[in-house]
Amino acid sequence: MTAQQPVVELVEAGFAYEDGPPVIEGVNFGVPKGRSLALLGHNGSGKTTLLRLLSGGLRCVTGLLRLDGEPVAYGRTGLTRLRTSVQLVVQDPDDQLFAASVGQDVSFGPMNLGLPEAEVRARVEEALEALGIAALRDRPTHLLSYGQRKRAAIAGAVAMRPRVLILDEPTAGLDPHGQEQLLEVLGGLRAAGTTVVMATHDVGLALRWADDAAVLTPDGLCTGPAAELLGRPELLDAARLRMPWSITVTALLRAQGLLGEGEPGPRTPEELGRWPVARG
Numbered sequence: 001m002t003a004q005q006p007v008v009e010l011v012e013a014g015f016a017y018e019d020g021p022p023v024i025e026g027v028n029f030g031v032p033k034g035r036s037l038a039l040l041g042h043n044g045s046g047k048t049t050l051l052r053l054l055s056g057g058l059r060c061v062t063g064l065l066r067l068d069g070e071p072v073a074y075g076r077t078g079l080t081r082l083r084t085s086v087q088l089v090v091q092d093p094d095d096q097l098f099a100a101s102v103g104q105d106v107s108f109g110p111m112n113l114g115l116p117e118a119e120v121r122a123r124v125e126e127a128l129e130a131l132g133i134a135a136l137r138d139r140p141t142h143l144l145s146y147g148q149r150k151r152a153a154i155a156g157a158v159a160m161r162p163r164v165l166i167l168d169e170p171t172a173g174l175d176p177h178g179q180e181q182l183l184e185v186l187g188g189l190r191a192a193g194t195t196v197v198m199a200t201h202d203v204g205l206a207l208r209w210a211d212d213a214a215v216l217t218p219d220g221l222c223t224g225p226a227a228e229l230l231g232r233p234e235l236l237d238a239a240r241l242r243m244p245w246s247i248t249v250t251a252l253l254r255a256q257g258l259l260g261e262g263e264p265g266p267r268t269p270e271e272l273g274r275w276p277v278a279r280g
């Protein structure tokens with residue numbers, strides 16, 4: 001993580017659902033500008049809860065949320081300010097899409113900000129282009145495939161031009177090609193300066209995609225550079241996550257003397273297939 005001030009930050013945050021046990025306790029989680037960050041944890045570990053706390057949909061019971069270093073005020077003005085900076089895309093696109101057509105759905109957020117019509121139109125076009133779904137502008141949302149609905153839901157958030165785009169399990173339910181396409185789209189947004197935060201169970205995907213990682217364990221949230229954090233077997237064990245394939249293969253290649261210390265190993269089966277060792 002960088003030392004710069006986070007855009008948005010949970011400080012000593014605690015949360016429990018009504019009559020339930022604490023889900024989040026004493027969590028410090030800052031999201032710096034311009035990074036890609038993967039939030040990992042097993043089912044029920046609290047990823048969705050943490051993302052909702054970060055984006056203002058839930059409010060900390062203890063601790064606080066800061067935007068640009070200032071505590072977030074949960075009134076209308078404060079939440080609008082937060083949402084122009086931080087947008088959450090929920091796991092199930094059907095919980096997010098409700099307008100009749102894709103274009104109408106994507107325009108909803110910017111229109112709600114009271115922006116002039118031309119500005120709304122420009123933002124909708126930009127978001128549809130970024131997600132590669134400009135051709136679906138007039139398509140009724142209920143006629144879209146699951147992958148298309150996912151993209152339309154993300155476009156709705158992108159049209160708000162947030163500094164931080166948060167996605168809850170964005171690759172869940174997508175086929176391998178759809179996953180790769182989505183990662184490309186997210187790479188494009190990140191290259192354009194948007195911070196992208198993604199919750200996932202997939203350690204391999206996080207390792208390939210993210211600069212930084214945050215891992216939820218029973219002892220709390222552990223954060224750091226993805227390549228370092230996700231190579232720690234004891235941490236992944238504690239989080240009940242599986243060691244990524246690429247790390248196991250890289251360790252094997254090193255143990256066999258086929259890869260030098262510090263040299264990067266193959267990140268995908270395709271890269272292993274092209275590995276000089278594999279041919280030799």
Ligand SMILES: Nc1ncnc2c1ncn2[C@@H]1O[C@H](COP(=O)(O)OP(=O)(O)OP(=O)(O)O)[C@@H](O)[C@H]1O
Pocket residue numbers: 017018020023041042043044045046047048049050
């Ligand atoms: N609306 C709710 N009311 C009560 N308890 C809830 C609610 N939503 C989540 N929980 C509980 O809070 C805990 C954390 O859930 P959360 O959805 O944040 O986990 P998660 O890591 O996102 O899980 P998954 O990977 O399965 O999506 C779980 O024990 C869950 O049962």
